[in-house]
Amino acid sequence: GQQVMQIPQYQHVQEGEDFTTYCNSSTTLSNIQWYKQRPGGHPVFLIQLVKSGEVKKQKRLTFQFGEAKKNSSLHITATQTTDVGTYFCAGSTTDSWGKLQFGAGTQVVVTP
Amino acid sequence: DTGVSQDPRHKITKRGQNVTFRCDPISEHNRLYWYRQTLGQGPEFLTYFQNEAQLEKSRLLSDRFSAERPKGSFSTLEIQRTEQGDSAMYLCASSYSGTGLNEQFFGPGTRLTVL
Numbered sequence: 001g002q003q004v005m006q007i008p009q010y011q012h013v014q015e016g017e018d019f020t021t022y023c024n025s026s027t028t029l030s031n032i033q034w035y036k037q038r039p040g041g042h043p044v045f046l047i048q049l050v051k052s053g054e055v056k057k058q059k060r061l062t063f064q065f066g067e068a069k070k071n072s073s074l075h076i077t078a079t080q081t082t083d084v085g086t087y088f089c090a091g092s093t094t095d096s097w098g099k100l101q102f103g104a105g106t107q108v109v110v111t112p
Numbered sequence: 113d114t115g116v117s118q119d120p121r122h123k124i125t126k127r128g129q130n131v132t133f134r135c136d137p138i139s140e141h142n143r144l145y146w147y148r149q150t151l152g153q154g155p156e157f158l159t160y161f162q163n164e165a166q167l168e169k170s171r172l173l174s175d176r177f178s179a180e181r182p183k184g185s186f187s188t189l190e191i192q193r194t195e196q197g198d199s200a201m202y203l204c205a206s207s208y209s210g211t212g213l214n215e216q217f218f219g220p221g222t223r224l225t226v227l
Contacts, residue, residue, distance in 0.1 A: 004154075031214065042203060042218040043155060088154045097214065098143060099168050102154030 137206030
């Protein structure tokens, strides 16, 4: 079945540094979404990517969807303490639009 | 508060007991989803509804799990004969299909502990 994998599992970052987290799917996706979950909280939607090669930016966050629609990345520049949390990617396929398959997430810890 | 709400927030039960959780989605949202999340993992899809129709159910889901959304508004998730392995956070989410965007809004979850 469809599997979504994320690396790294943990990311320790110094405040002000950049980092990237990666997401890979075993199958071609129709769309990919990114969510952020703060400690003790619930997942909060960040963005959805649909087109092959799509790039979207939200302030310091840059999201990419691979040409083959099987991978994605999230790049954060100038990390701040407010970026702490776990970032999940989640994908669905054309024949199962409503079923989101989440990765295990990248837990981000920011050191001041 | 117009967000997704879930009740109860915490449930402790003994192995073998039945439990039922409720989810109230955002009022105009026609899609409703149930997920299960354990520590260190992402949400695991269980099932989803469009209006009152259950459109998909995870093949990993035991027959002990059943979900309903009788009037296309709130939903219930029942677990029969609970096992210790059922201990997890049960998350509900909702979305509106009319935007073309499948942005899902999550509720705070119900934390289940099976003793």
